[in-house]
Amino acid sequence: MIDKRWTYVIAISSIILSEIVSVQFPNVLGQFTDSLSRGALSMSLVMRYALELLVIGVTYVLLYGVGQLLNGRSGRIFEYQLRQKLFLHWESLSTSYYRQRSIGDLLNHAMNDVRAVREALSGGANILTNAIFLLIATLYMTFTTISVKLTLVSIIPILFVPLLVIWWGPKIRVASREVQESLSDMAEFTEESLSAIRLIKATASEEVEANRFSTQIEQIVHTQMQMIKRSAMFQSFIPLLGSLSFAIALLYGGYLTVYHEIRLGEFVAFTLYLAMIITPLQQIGFVINNFQRASASLTRLSILLGAQPEIVDDKDAVAMPSVRGAIDVQLTTFQYADSDHPALSDISFTVLPGQTVGIVGRTGSGKTTLANLFPRIFDPPFGSLFVDGVDVRKICVQDLREAIAYVPQDGFLFSTTIAENIGFSETEVTTEALEQAAKDAAVYDDIMRFKDGMNTQIGERGVALSGGQKQRVAIARALLKNAPIMILDDSLSAVDMNTEKQLITRLQKLRAKKTTIIIAHRLSAVRHADQIIVLDAGRLVEKGSHEELLRKGGMYRNLYELQQGDGEVSG
Template identity: 60%
Template sequence: MFVIENNDPNLDRQEQAMRLLWEYIKGHKGYYVVSFLSILIAEVITVQSPNVIGRFTDLLQAGKLNFGVVERYSLLLVLIAIGYTVFYGIGQFRTGMMGRQLEYLFRRHLFLHWETLSTTYFNKRSIGDLLNHAMNDVQAVRQAISQGLNQLSNAIFLLCSALFMMFHTVTFRLTLVSILPILFVPLFVVWFGPRVRTASRRAQESLSSMTDLSEESFSAIRLIKATANEGVAVHRFQERVDTVLSQQLRMARQTATFQSLIPLMGSISFVIALAYGGYLTVTHQILLGSFVAFTLYLALVINPLQQIGNVINSFQRASASLLRLNVLLGERSEIVDQSTLAEPTSIQGDIDVRLSVFQYPDSDTPVLKEIAFSVKRGETLGIVGQTGSGKSTLVNLLPRIYDPPPATVFIDGHDVRNMGLADLRNAISYVPQDGFLFSTSIGQNIGFSKGDATLDEIERAAQLASIYNEILEFSKGFDTVIGERGVALSGGQKQRTAIARAFLKDAPILILDDCLSAVDMNTEKRIISSLNEVRENRTTIIIAHRLSAVRHADLIIVLDDGVMVESGTHDELMELGGIYARMYALQQHDSEVTAN
């Protein structure tokens, strides 16, 4: 695995991107040397064909052919074909193999890099755009590094070999005059290269926009169908597709113009060769066989020129993609391990929060103020409050989903900012509000929190979360595939599956973020009873709108507009007669009305 740091301020983004690719090639130079040598040998072999055919033509003209001569020259051409096929095949395979490995490494590196970034980064970037980077941009780079390098090395070696043979086996004057138009090719490269690169970048950006909308529309397909808004979705998608088409046509025009000019120069060279070479042949300044060989060599020269044009376009497109990938890989998480960390110890679960104010990194508005509480190992903390009061934000400070201010959040007496991220997060089981599930089997979803979990452990966690019996009712039990985001399950089943996953991890600290809202009262009681059973000597934090879920808690804090306005046990808060007591009375009344 290669990891390239691209933070040199003296390099612009384009140079950094090219250095990223060069570092990979340099790290595998042995493979590329073998590949290029194989292709070089193949081209040196294949350029012997025109010379052999030219000599055969001279013998034919002189009337010196016999069966033995025909057999010898035929065998030479067969050997040339076999030699070219073997060596060129080795070179193609080697370079293609390295291109595929680069594609694999880039995608793996991208995914591993994304895993290191904070949630703030993903809040700013669309999933569709990131997927386009991982698919289309990486593929463009791979095509340049495999097909492009194959074609480029083949074209350069063939061009040089053919020109060498033309100068040394035919005539210097004819060769020099014929290749004059080819000298204009570098000017075309300088002129069209940046234009093709810019067009390619814009085309990739439009593809990202289309992919983003597609991902969003598929995620919201049930809403779109329920509201009969298919027409609106199609219209929005059509606008993005039209933009993609427009940008790709612009790139195609630039590419086609560039690629057509190169064979035009080759055709002009061929006309000059026919006219001047024919004159030299008629005036007996060169032999007919030499003229035949020369025309065959010139045909060989025109083909690599066309290949070079294709490769340059491929490299320009890859350069734009590589630049985009380099920008991605240059992103760094703002939440990282500190330079000095507390000595790693077994986390027990004592939590102490002394937070005067907290605001999101990209905001100037405080979302939490005046928060102070302590929870001992084995105790349960309940957090309640209206929607938007800051409950989820508060618990997100514990695993450092958001970084709290220094010396404000402590676990076992250690500032969480001074604890290793891996150690800290391994000690916390977190069930978020949406209880996200993967599009795999229900057993694998539960086992996600513990890679080596046995079926018995998974079944035990499901029993504690009161989902076991319902899983057995599925035709395939724990092997039932639940679809994207658990679409095959009800809301309550999703929440209990996520809770079972947290139970399986059995971490010292468990956070349940409003994940009992979709279960009925009886199921809630069974889950709370399981909590009391399995969470002894472990710390539990429950965020809930339904106060019955936190009634048993050792400490309940009430948030209002980001401020902790009340704290105490259920009985203490009821005696206080404040916000908590009013919320509880209102929910009790609603329950009685529903029961009647």
């Protein structure tokens, strides 16, 4: 395959050669006119001129076509590589980055901004190369074959084009940035609204959302009209300057022809050359316009690609390809960057390999925050959390996360098949392994009730499944990973008591020699645990086994009695 740089060189060279060929067209017509005015035309001469024009036309089409094809191909490859780079960059960024950015805005970067840059670099480079060299070749032909004086006088208005670009270009760039920002706002609003469609339907808020969307659209129309006005004024000035050049050429060229300073054929050729000059001027205006728009998009993309991940390997990070599952937590305090008070304080406990630990507490007590520290979704302070005796901040992030099977609160599922969701973390997995994981998660029978079984398309975020089914598919995905540490973050809240009991029994059997952390509101999900941690307002208030905590008569016992009264805790 041709190197990218050579592709551009060949493309540009082809376009340059095509313009050198195309500027011979007026010259041949000028010679034809001179022969006609002298009465020296013969049929053989007519055939020769016709053949020359045909050769010029065919050669031009072939050369220009090759240049356009290669430039267009390079542009599409650039677009593909930029989108790929953008996605890989997003995957490398830390979770905290997405707490500050909307998905709609990021999608607008990937779609509109990347396309704007590609159109400017590919289509713009193609047109600009064509325009510049057509202009140079045309001026060269007029200087060398017709009249230096006529050419210099005629191009006076064209000399004002650079001043026009300097004055008007920044206005277009500002307007383009405003358009892109309004498109990002619309994409953000649309993504949020469609994600909340069930709530909108349930509360009969369709009209309210439609009105809010109309406001967004009106803002886009306003900003786009501003950009269109500025672009239209800019692009209309350049043809105007070209028309002034044409008028000067007719006046002065006509004068030179009348007084026989140039021949009639030269005057005809010059008018054709001047028409050719006006075309690249219009093209240059169009390209500059596009470049100004792309400049705003490129700035936005540069800012995005310049963002750095917060969770990175320490300079002294150690590889841990094999993990036993021992955990030691000595957390003094943890505080989110955008918060003014600690989320966790004074938490200390130890987990031996193969033990099961339950973490319970009221809503907002810090259970999920603690769970997020283990795989370094958020970084704990140095010296506060250890796996197999090594500070997690000193373990390679990739090794640490491969050692943990994590099922988050929402049990997120992808808009694909059940089989692909269960096998998400594995590069190669057999049908038997998928089915076994589904059976272990007590969801296999539910899956088989679907017509397509494991190949059932579950829709966006698993919309085709119930809450309990989604949680169990997510658990099956974690079980298939078979990691030495598993974290279930309130992943049994949507299943009934009988299914929960089945799952707990299977987990005890399957993970007898592996560490399991179960975060739950229902105490029935953790009563079998070797150790139960009770959190309140971000602090550890109690720890021990189910029986030990009941005997203490503290917060755990109060939660137990409350849930027993509601029928949520069974034997």
